[in-house]
Amino acid sequence: MGMKSVKFQGVARNFYRPDHVTLVDCYLRHVVVHDSMKIISAELHDQAFTPEQIPEPELPQIAVFGRSNVGKSSLLATMMRRKKLVKISSTPGKTRGIFYYRVNDILLLVDLPGYGFSKAPKVMAAQWQSLVEAYLDKPPGPTLAMHLIDIRHPPTADDHAVRNILEERQIPILVVATKGDKLSRSRRMKSLQVMAKEFDVPNGTIFPVSAKDASLPTDPVWESILTFIDGVE
Numbered sequence: 001m002g003m004k005s006v007k008f009q010g011v012a013r014n015f016y017r018p019d020h021v022t023l024v025d026c027y028l029r030h031v032v033v034h035d036s037m038k039i040i041s042a043e044l045h046d047q048a049f050t051p052e053q054i055p056e057p058e059l060p061q062i063a064v065f066g067r068s069n070v071g072k073s074s075l076l077a078t079m080m081r082r083k084k085l086v087k088i089s090s091t092p093g094k095t096r097g098i099f100y101y102r103v104n105d106i107l108l109l110v111d112l113p114g115y116g117f118s119k120a121p122k123v124m125a126a127q128w129q130s131l132v133e134a135y136l137d138k139p140p141g142p143t144l145a146m147h148l149i150d151i152r153h154p155p156t157a158d159d160h161a162v163r164n165i166l167e168e169r170q171i172p173i174l175v176v177a178t179k180g181d182k183l184s185r186s187r188r189m190k191s192l193q194v195m196a197k198e199f200d201v202p203n204g205t206i207f208p209v210s211a212k213d214a215s216l217p218t219d220p221v222w223e224s225i226l227t228f229i230d231g232v233e
């Protein structure tokens, strides 16, 4: 009764603070995890194709990293429940811009260009790096990075390079495993364990998601993001 209306407002404030976790916190956490993030508004806020065009937004930014084709745009569309809003390029490696989506007027989800597209010429890689580093180094920079990895494939050298770029700047990273629908439950679990080990993060902290299978919802990802932003403020 009344619980649903408060989620993501006061609720996120109290968890993951091990010093005072109460039963009520645990219950609320349960409600949040198993309920849907309510999207009140989602719109394209800004875009940038060159370092000069990168804005300095006031809202906290969640930057989305991942190889071309890993499912960045699809995940954002799923998270925002707006299939048509997100620019999804039909040619892999062609999305060279940075797209800022404003959600519920509280944060920006930032769709960054993909990397590691094997057919792209070398100059693309340099272009990617200069645009993305300009993005990261323009104040205030992202509050959190989501790093997307295809659940079927082990992280690549490029994925590790991206982690280094983020770690150098002390930007916290939330790893998200995409295309969870492509594996059986047991293979999914195995893959998440392998990934956690490779990235040296605790088991259970990598979320499997799917843009195609509603049984792998994005709510745990939302919950982490909101809890995180709340903790930073």
Ligand SMILES: Nc1nc2c(ncn2[C@@H]2O[C@H](COP(=O)(O)OP(=O)(O)O)[C@@H](O)[C@H]2O)c(=O)[nH]1
Pocket (backbone or CB within 6 Å): 066, 067, 068, 069, 070, 071, 072, 073, 074, 075, 088, 089, 092, 093, 114, 178, 179, 180, 181, 182, 209, 210, 211, 212, 213
């Ligand atoms: N089966 C499956 N396919 C997906 C999923 N997410 C994305 N895809 C497909 O993977 C391709 C690349 O997705 P896209 O979101 O454009 O990747 P991006 O390049 O990282 O933005 C598209 O053909 C999507 O339909 C998913 O969760 N499950």
Ligand SMILES: [Mg+2]
Pocket (backbone or CB within 6 Å): 072, 073, 074, 087, 088, 089, 095
């Ligand atoms: Mg894309």
